[in-house]
Amino acid sequence: MGGLLTVVLLRACARPESATSWRTALRSAAYASVRTPRASLVLLLAVATAAVCAWAYPPLLFLVPGPLAIAARATEHHL
Numbered sequence: 001m002g003g004l005l006t007v008v009l010l011r012a013c014a015r016p017e018s019a020t021s022w023r024t025a026l027r028s029a030a031y032a033s034v035r036t037p038r039a040s041l042v043l044l045l046a047v048a049t050a051a052v053c054a055w056a057y058p059p060l061l062f063l064v065p066g067p068l069a070i071a072a073r074a075t076e077h078h079l
Contacts, residue, residue, distance in 0.1 A: 007043045008033050014072035032076075039075035046071040 011029035012018055018025035033040045050068055054061040 003044050003047070004033070004040075006047050007040045010043055010047070010068060010072040011040075011076065013069070014076050036075075042075055043071055 008029050011032055012025040015025040015029055017028060046068055050064045054064050
């Protein structure tokens with residue numbers, strides 16, 4: 001359940017609607033997460049990889065949001 005919530009929140013952050021309405025962004029992100037399970041799986045794997053990297057080398061914790069944002073934005077356009 002936590003993984004699905006993380007994926008929906010990442011996708012909501014990558015949506016253009018998040019600049020004006022978080023409710024709309026969350027609704028469309030939840031719909032997109034169900035509609036495109038491959039993209040959701042890619043984001044879940046990106047989160048897992050980021051968690052392992054941050055756990056193995058704690059100074060990387062500050063760099064984790066960048067690659068996650070790139071992964072979220074990429075899945076909105078290509079998968």
